Amino acid sequence: MKNNDKLKIYKKGYDYSYTIGTYPTIELLKARPHSVRELIIHSKLEDLSVIESMCDNKISITYNDKVFSRLGVNDKCLVLGVFQKYGMQLNKSRPHIVLVNPSDKGNIGTIIRTVLGFGYRDIAIITPAADIWDPKTIRASMGAFFKMNITCFNNFHDYKMAYNIHQLFPFMLGGKRSLSYESCPESSLFSLIFGNEATGLSDNFLSVGEVIKIPQTNDVDSLNLAVASAIAAYTFAQKNLLID
Amino acid sequence: MKNNDKLKIYKKGYDYSYTIGTYPTIELLKARPHSVRELIIHSKLEDLSVIESMCDNKISITYNDKVFSRLGVNDKCLVLGVFQKYGMQLNKSRPHIVLVNPSDKGNIGTIIRTVLGFGYRDIAIITPAADIWDPKTIRASMGAFFKMNITCFNNFHDYKMAYNIHQLFPFMLGGKRSLSYESCPESSLFSLIFGNEATGLSDNFLSVGEVIKIPQTNDVDSLNLAVASAIAAYTFAQKNLLID
Structure with a gap:
């Protein structure tokens, strides 16, 4: 989904979801980098260095302020991490x-x-x-x-x-x-x-x-x-x- | 405050507050009956008997649907308990x-x-x-x-x-x-x-x-x-x- 103009408010049936804000987006990049489709950044974000270094030129980063207002997220949220849903399985040997x-x-x-x-x-x-x-x-x-x-x-x-x-x-x-x-x-x-x-x-x-x-x-x-x-x-x- | 047409959305400086909904209002009536100023009931409430028996004719009960919309409470809330703020003191011999x-x-x-x-x-x-x-x-x-x-x-x-x-x-x-x-x-x-x-x-x-x-x-x-x-x-x- 390079065309992030199409990113809509999340609904249950979608095959993707997104993180709202820097902290959860960093956790996403750390734990599930291969599931990240793209990051969307608001022009008000001043320091992109941490996120940029984690993307290592392999994950697309786009500036697009309109997406933030369309999703109706909090004014303080300047980063969105769009990711593909992935499969998970419970570990049989853990509680x-x-x-x-x-x-x-x-x-x-x-x-x-x-x-x-x-x-x-x-x-x-x-x-x-x-x-x-x-x-x-x-x-x-x-x-x-x-x-x-x-x-x-x-x-x-x-x-x-x-x-x-x-x-x-x-x-x-x-x-x-x-x-x-x-x-x-x-x-x-x-x-x-x-x-x-x-x-x-x-x-x-x-x-x-x-x-x-x-x-x-x-x-x-x-x-x-x-x-x-x-x-x-x-x-x-x-x-x-x-x-x- | 018999004149509940004046009941406004709560602000910090007021000398009163209110419970929203039946359950907390019953708890208010049980624990702090002397602080209750009045109950306001929505006309949709079907069974008033529990609340009425707790008021024992000593607490004023008024029907007023307008108050509910003015306070912007949830549609399911049909009871408001308006009460005077009271003093409290910590018990010295308890944790x-x-x-x-x-x-x-x-x-x-x-x-x-x-x-x-x-x-x-x-x-x-x-x-x-x-x-x-x-x-x-x-x-x-x-x-x-x-x-x-x-x-x-x-x-x-x-x-x-x-x-x-x-x-x-x-x-x-x-x-x-x-x-x-x-x-x-x-x-x-x-x-x-x-x-x-x-x-x-x-x-x-x-x-x-x-x-x-x-x-x-x-x-x-x-x-x-x-x-x-x-x-x-x-x-x-x-x-x-x-x-x-």
Whole structure:
């Protein structure tokens, strides 16, 4: 797509997406250089040197202010990184985060950023779910998206069949066992499973693996999804030395 | 303010604020009934019985669809709870969460909701900071705001002088000690201190109390403020039995 006059506001069906802003674009160039189609720069950008050196004359750089106004991005955004969507596969020998029907792009992005910080690199998404390729998801991930393997499955059964050695831990308020350092397994072959923001996991998951609850007072209805998954991912990562 | 035709979009200087939607309004009525000035109801609301029973004929209920469009609230919001701002004071004998210059209302609200879920009831805010009374903060807290004591201080020194028995724990990536269940004190007289979303805590805090870091990989720049504070608050709460 050299003809960037045709770059439109992202829609789910497109075979490409884009990063908004310098930081996520640099992460894109570092982690997925072969998927970059082109960079579009606003004339207000003063120093192009970092980005230029990363492109190494192999990636096309175009100045085009009109694209920025057409996409309706924030005034402070002066760099867009257009990239081709690529295939990803979960690593069979690493722990997984499984998000069942997550509906909020910001939440998915925050979770990607957080769990990457704790050493996870593999996320399964059970659809229907918000679009992982949406620029809003990628922006919320602060570019962590490009270091992560994310794969979508039509239902939980398909995921479970594909990764049948992983020990399964659904997180539900109805769990009998409380999350604690002691309750985490020694193996890193585990899957931490979280439900939708509003509805959580359905009762079907009560018979899946070992259900765990994050203890909380009666003063709140539930925890925010990004918060709950962060606490669980951190506790399990400590035990399995994903982080020091 | 019986004359709700005058209710305007919230601004910081006002002596009142309002809840948007049924759930936070019920939390307001439960926790701070004496601060409620009036409820405004949209004609589309079908069942008023829960709210009516909570008002017990002591709180004025008015139907006024115009207010909803003037405030530009979401179509699904059919209830507004207008309340007088009230004074709050931190409990000297309980643990505190200290937020230094938080700038995002959504973050503050999420933190309020999360830490209430772990048994905390006292938050100090060091200004400049986003407005805790803003309807966006209250909405993000899912109404947990009304069960929390939140006090603002002009600087950290003022907070420290007022609560000089509390053991201080600034959370900074430069900390030598890693967060863990073992590193938490047995006493509940502690303050967990977190910096601004973009800049964190200044180096001045390196000499304040015991600096703690949340271990993370080099793949991410930092953790989201709401995520970092949730992990810390949870770990400390486990040790001190704020939650079971």
